[in-house]
Amino acid sequence: MTIAINAQGLRKRYGDVQAVDGVDLEVAEGEFFGILGPNGAGKTTTMEMIEGLREPDEGSAELLGVKSWPRDRGLLRRIGVQLQASAFFEKLTAREQIHTFGSLYGVSPERADEMLATVGLTDKAGTREDKLSGGQAQRLSIACALVHDPELVFLDEPTTGLDPQARRNLWDLLREINDAGRTVVLTTHYMDEAETLCDRVAVMDAGKVLKVGPPRELIAELGVESLEDVFLRLTGREYRE
Amino acid sequence: MSTFLSLSKAMALGLLRDKAAVFFTLLFPLMFLLLFGALFKDAGPAQGTVVQIGRVQVLDELPADARKALSDVLKIEKSKDREQALEDVRKGDVDAAVWQNGDTVEVRYSATDAVASGTITQVLGSVVDKANVAATGQPPAFRLALDRVEDKSLQAIQFFTPGLLGWAVAMGGVVGSAIGLVNWRKKRILRRLWLSPVSPVPVVSARIGVSLLLAFAQTAIFILVATLPYYGLKLTGDWWLVLPLVACGTLAFLSIGLLIGALAKSEEAANGIAQIIILPMAFLSGAFFPLEGAPGWVEKVSSVMPLRHLVTAMEDVLSRGGGWGEALPAMGWMLAFAAVFTALAGKLFRWDAA
Numbered sequence: 001m002t003i004a005i006n007a008q009g010l011r012k013r014y015g016d017v018q019a020v021d022g023v024d025l026e027v028a029e030g031e032f033f034g035i036l037g038p039n040g041a042g043k044t045t046t047m048e049m050i051e052g053l054r055e056p057d058e059g060s061a062e063l064l065g066v067k068s069w070p071r072d073r074g075l076l077r078r079i080g081v082q083l084q085a086s087a088f089f090e091k092l093t094a095r096e097q098i099h100t101f102g103s104l105y106g107v108s109p110e111r112a113d114e115m116l117a118t119v120g121l122t123d124k125a126g127t128r129e130d131k132l133s134g135g136q137a138q139r140l141s142i143a144c145a146l147v148h149d150p151e152l153v154f155l156d157e158p159t160t161g162l163d164p165q166a167r168r169n170l171w172d173l174l175r176e177i178n179d180a181g182r183t184v185v186l187t188t189h190y191m192d193e194a195e196t197l198c199d200r201v202a203v204m205d206a207g208k209v210l211k212v213g214p215p216r217e218l219i220a221e222l223g224v225e226s227l228e229d230v231f232l233r234l235t236g237r238e239y240r241e
Numbered sequence: 242m243s244t245f246l247s248l249s250k251a252m253a254l255g256l257l258r259d260k261a262a263v264f265f266t267l268l269f270p271l272m273f274l275l276l277f278g279a280l281f282k283d284a285g286p287a288q289g290t291v292v293q294i295g296r297v298q299v300l301d302e303l304p305a306d307a308r309k310a311l312s313d314v315l316k317i318e319k320s321k322d323r324e325q326a327l328e329d330v331r332k333g334d335v336d337a338a339v340w341q342n343g344d345t346v347e348v349r350y351s352a353t354d355a356v357a358s359g360t361i362t363q364v365l366g367s368v369v370d371k372a373n374v375a376a377t378g379q380p381p382a383f384r385l386a387l388d389r390v391e392d393k394s395l396q397a398i399q400f401f402t403p404g405l406l407g408w409a410v411a412m413g414g415v416v417g418s419a420i421g422l423v424n425w426r427k428k429r430i431l432r433r434l435w436l437s438p439v440s441p442v443p444v445v446s447a448r449i450g451v452s453l454l455l456a457f458a459q460t461a462i463f464i465l466v467a468t469l470p471y472y473g474l475k476l477t478g479d480w481w482l483v484l485p486l487v488a489c490g491t492l493a494f495l496s497i498g499l500l501i502g503a504l505a506k507s508e509e510a511a512n513g514i515a516q517i518i519i520l521p522m523a524f525l526s527g528a529f530f531p532l533e534g535a536p537g538w539v540e541k542v543s544s545v546m547p548l549r550h551l552v553t554a555m556e557d558v559l560s561r562g563g564g565w566g567e568a569l570p571a572m573g574w575m576l577a578f579a580a581v582f583t584a585l586a587g588k589l590f591r592w593d594a595a
Contacts, residue, residue, distance in 0.1 A: 053432060073438040081436045087429040089251045091258040096251065103247035104437040 002029040004152050004183040009059030010049050012042075019045040021207035022059070027185060027200075029151075032178045034194040035187045036231060037204035038240040043187045044156065046204065050185075051081055051154055063152060077105060080150035082141050082158060088129040094140050095125040098147055105148035112147055119143040119173060135166030139173065146177065153177060155186040159193060171197060191228035201227070205235045244439050248447035256417065256451065266416065267459060270409035274401055274463060278472045281397035289361045290316045292326040294340040299372040314364055337361045398474045402467040403483075403555035404528040409459045410487055411519050411548050414452055414494025415501065419511040421448070422502025427594050435592070449495065456491040457484065464559075475560055482558040482568040486551060489575040493547035496582035503589040522548050547575045 005027035012020040020042045027033045037043045048054045050061045052068030052075070061068045066075040088097050095116060102112035116122055119139040124132060132140060138158055145153060158174070159167045167190075174197060178184045188194055194201050195215045202212045211218060211234060218230045256262055293300060303311065311317075318335070320326050326338040330349055336357045337350035346369055350358040374381050425431045434444060460483060467474035497518065505511035523529060525542055526549035532539065543549040554571035557563025 051436060053436060071435065073440070076436060076438040079436075081433070083429045083433055083436075087433045089430065090255045090424055090428070092251055092254060096254065100247050100251045101433075101437070103243050104434070104439050106243065 003027070003062075003065075004029040004031065005033075005050060005061065005063055005185065007046075007050050007059065007061040010046060010056045010061065011058040012045050012049060012054065013057055018207050020049065020056075023204070023207070023209050025050070025202060025209065025212070027183060029183055030178075030181055031183055032174075032197055032199045033183070033185045034198035034201040035185065035204060036189075036191070036194055036201050037187075038235050040240055041204045041235070042207040043204055045207075047154060047156060047185070047187060051079070052076075077148065078151050080145040080148065080153045082145040082153075082155045084141070084156060086129075086137070087141060088137075088144075091128060091130075093126050093128050094121055094132065094136075097129060097140060098144055101144040102147045107148050115143045115147045116140075118146075120169075133166075135162050135169065138162060138166070138170060142170075142173065150182065152183045153185070155184065157187055157189065159188065159190060167193070191226065191231055195227040203231060203234050210234045245443035245447050245450075248443060249450050252421070252447055252451045253454065255421075256455065262417065262420075266409060266413040266455065267462070270405050270412065270459070271462060271466065273408075274405045274466060277401045277405070278398050278467065281401070282472070289314065289336040289357045290318060291361060291365075292318050292320050292329060292335050292338045294320055294323045294326055294338060297339055297341045297346060299346060299368050300339070302372075303368070311364065311368070314360060337365075339365065396473075398467055398472045399560045400531060400556065402463060402474055403559055404526075404552050406460060406463040406483075406487075407490065407526065407548050407552040407555060408519070408523045408528040409463070410456045410490055410551070411494050411523065412515075413455045413459060414491045415498040415519055416512060416515045417452060417455065418448065418495045418498030419501035419505065419515050420508045422499060423505050423508050423511045426502075426591065427507075429593075431592055449492070452491050452495055453488055456487050460484065460487050477558075477560050477562045479564040479568075480559050482564065483555050485572060486554050486558070486568055486575075489572040489579070490547055490551040492579040493551075493575040493582070496579040496586060497547075499586035500582050500589065503586050503591060506594065522546050525549065526552050528552050547578045550574045 003026060005025060007023060007025040010020050010023040011018070023042075023046050025046075035043045035046065045054070049056045049059075050063070050068060052061070052063070052071060055069050063075060064078055066072055068075060089100060092100065095113065098112045098116050099109050102109065102115075113122075113125075116125055119142060121136060121139055121143065124136055124140075127136075129137065129140070142155065142158060145155070155174070159170055162170065171193065174184060174186075178197075186197075198215060200212060200214050201218070203210045203218075211230075213221070215227045215230075219225070219227060222230050222233055224230055224233060300317065323338070323340060326335070327349060329335045330338050330351050333351060333353050336354065337348055339346060339348050341347070346365065348362060348365055350361060352358055464474075464476070464480075464483075466472065468476065498515065501511055501514045501518070505514055525532075525539060526546050527543070528548060532543065550571040554563070554567050557567035
């Protein structure tokens with residue numbers, strides 16, 4: 001198995017808060033990997049250190065065999081990142097957004113238009129970013145992350161705030177992306193989503209990885225009904241911030 | 242190159258589609274030029290008003306052409322009531338009262354408006370002198386030959402065009418870059434760019450390029466309007482030096498905008514801070530009215546401001562025959578200012594809104 005992500009001993013501290021406290025993760029090429037955890041568990045910080053957006057206080061992350069910090073432009077060509085659905089240029093249409101993002105990677109407008117068609121937004125091409133529905137904006141931001149055909153894709157809560165139809169629709173899209181041979185890493189709050197999509201998941205809390213494994217194995221190991229039960233068993237039931 | 246072009250296009254479209262931005266950076270200052278240019282168009286020396294009481298020989302016996310020339314500077318009203326006339330002078334409703342007392346022409350004026358009273362006393366004095374010479378029956382021993390030279394005094398349009406243009410360029414540069422930076426940070430486009438294989442060079446040059454384009458568009462429109470026959474701005478020799486001046490000014494204003502953008506947390510705050518800085522700077526830089534006669538400290542404070550240098554240098558090169566000698570020091574100051582403020586903004590720069 002070829003390793004797409006190899007993170008060792010990641011730690012990050014913000015003031016008094018130890019946001020990430022020693023995270024080791026390995027993700028194989030072609031895998032669909034989910035990072036789960038309650039709010040404030042350190043999912044996003046972990047993702048950002050792996051992506052190379054933040055420098056870890058300790059530890060390091062290798063993507064496709066290359067260290068992600070310091071910034072390596074050769075590596076950045078090979079990975080795609082969706083930060084959040086609103087990371088768009090102000091007042092531009094869907095087509096103009098994807099053309100602009102494409103140009104950052106030297107992708108032709110024609111290829112960018114194809115990507116827009118792949119996520120089913122061709123008839124919304126002339127719509128401005130603030131006039132897109134939640135599902136359309138999510139699909140557009142995923143298209144912008146995929147426009148340069150990356151080997152490794154990071155998605156941060158891609159289905160948050162979507163209605164059930166839009167979520168299912170997006171799941172199909174994510175599966176296609178993974179079936180095309182790309183490694184996909186996502187964070188999510190939805191256990192059903194992780195259970196259906198992910199080959200393996202890591203459950204995090206308080207900056208640590210509590211458990212890693214395929215959803216079915218985790219369910220069997222703890223003798224519960226669903227991944228949601230696994231999650232609640234591991235992270236407890238009290239309210240989070 | 243394609244990254245630079247597409248980012249420039251993205252920024253330019255974002256700007257052009259922002260109706261409020263277009264209004265405040267282009268149309269709003271232009272409205273002031275149209276308005277002020279028209280209001281102050283014929284603001285020559287004010288015509289004084291004199292009340293003549295009873296007969297005054299030197300005035301009544303003026304030949305027609307002399308009377309006409311006199312009416313350009315003096316409006317003469319006739320009255321019979323000396324007390325009332327003097328009261329009007331005291332109140333400032335008229336500038337002077339004049340009557341004849343035997344061989345003496347009596348003039349009473351108020352010193353409220355020194356310029357008006359000065360003009361009136363001199364004009365009346367010369368009328369009396371001429372009448373004296375004429376009374377001798379001799380030709381005058383000396384004659385005063387008058388001819389106009391090319392007018393180098395500042396006319397309203399020569400003053401308002403560089404002033405309001407400087408103000409417009411300052412607004413475009415400061416507000417655009419401040420709001421742009423906050424917006425990109427809030428929307429995480431800064432982070433998204435960090436995670437794409439672009440170097441900072443095309444990103445920064447696109448920002449500068451779009452700002453320069455906007456500033457040149459403002460310059461072109463302002464000069465076109467000001468040179469319309471109605472407004473009558475006459476360009477002199479090296480007027481094109483406004484272009485490098487505007488370019489250097491834009492860099493200085495961009496650097497102020499970046500500093501504001503680094504500090505502000507929301508677009509609204511960025512816009513507010515920008516206006517709080519631009520408006521006083523515009524007043525202190527003589528963008529709206531001349532600074533002549535302002536106290537010394539105003540002069541000192543304003544000499545730090547890039548807008549002051551931009552306005553003064555543009556005034557010189559546009560229509561008063563100035564050249565490199567006036568433009569270069571201003572450009573140097575604005576570039577130095579830009580360097581310092583960019584460095585400061587770089588220190589305070591934040592990737593994330595948190």
